[in-house]
Amino acid sequence: MSLPNVPTVGCLGGGQLGRMMGYAAHRLGVNLICLDPQGKESPAGQVTQSVDGSFTDAAAIETLANKVDVLTVEIEHVNAQTLRSLQKSHPKLQIHPSPDTIALIQDKFAQKEFCRDVDVPLGPFMAINTQADAVAAGTKYGYPYMLKSRHWSYDGKGNAVVASEKDIAAAIKSLAPEMAAGKLYAEKWVPFSKELAIMVVRQGTDVRAYPVVETTQKDNICHTVLSPAVLPNKALHEAAKEMAMKVVSALSGNGIFGIEMFLTADNKLLLNEIAPRPHNSGHYTIEACETDQFENHIRAVANIPLGSPALKVGASWMLNVLGTAKPEETTKLIAHAATVPGASVHWYGKAAIRPGRKVGHITVVADSMSALLERAGQVSPSAKPSVKPSPVVGIIMGSDSDLPSMAAAAKVLEQFDVP
DSSP states (O other), X not given: OOXXXXXXXXXXXXXXXXXXXXXXXXXXXXXXXXXXXXXXXXXXXXXXXXXXXXXXXXXXXXXXXTTOSEEXXXXXXXXXXXXXXXXXXXXXXXXXXXXXXXXXXXXXXXXXXHHHHTTOOXXXXXXXXXXXXXXXXXXXXXXXXXXXXXXXXXXXXXXXXXXXXXXXXXXXXXHOSSOOTTSEEEXXXXXXXXXXXXXXXXXXXXXXXXXOEXXXXXXXXXXXXXXXXXXXXXXXXXXXXXXXXXXXHHSOSOEEEEEEEEEETTSOEEEEEEESSOOGGXXXXXXXXXXXXXXXXXXXXXXXXXXXXOBOSSEEEEEEEEOXXXXXXXXXXXXXXXXXXXXXXXXXXXSOOOTTOEEEEEEEEESSHHHHHHHHHHHOTTTSOOOOOOOOOOOOOSSGGGHHHHHHHHHHHHHTTOO
């Protein structure tokens, strides 16, 4: 039973994000119904009510819309045109984020143009409508560069590295067998030193940023997430948060957004991509933050006051659990993680373990970065973060009269970000 005066929320998609959204909805007394082809067998359908159907099918989406007060998404590859039509046919139905925002983010080239117009730093990019455009990109950016699909790209799918001019034809064929305008775009290769991400939650003018995290990728899929990110100074943390909140504030609609960035060798921040939903890089928030990304998403779309996104532990680390050719290797890792202090296991309830499939994640928390590194190493020695622990300096005074001198020393330590 849901709480009175709380809207019923419908979610397009019933994967692991919808599942964790469902857990949050239960805590808040919100009734969540997901739409997924697998229905009650989907990861979300196992813990919430469900409707059988595709999140791209107009009739199925309308069936869900007739049952709820609010529609939201756990995947951006939904039928945005149907959502726009529902705004007219169901005027009382709230849709978050807005169909316009979802449609914008579905087109990665349009997304880049939007961020450029908002005056957010980006790597150079250009539309590729012909093979001649792809050759021109090589002349302009040099090799290698990235050739990308404008639509239906995720987890490295829809990307091709163009190492030289002779690779152009094959790269185009792999992404767009029938080349046409509006299908591809190119990005200049960005030699980054770190990949960063920030979750941002928005409810009207109330926009809040989670901590900046550091991510690693394996086979183009998020592998690990370290929070907080180890950056040269506090100013970079603040600059990254400001950039992320600036972008989200310019979009329309409520909810949680995942913002991915690059940090270059000269400490410049470049925005990479936006996700209009809960994100893999935000799973750590369940154990590590005062309000996790899934709960704040439900709060944002259901008009419940937002919770604090602040970190409540010293440090955290998330490891994605991907299926392997030998399922027993995957389940063995899960069983082992349960023995590590500070480790929490999340299993997604998917029907089968397949190579490369996201089947769960493990989050480790600790009071300090050094303690976290030790625990992460116990979970997976090969995946644990490579971080040099920061020095911690203690100041001991013989008497109160030493305070003026020691205060100056403390100020210097603060300037160098030494705790």
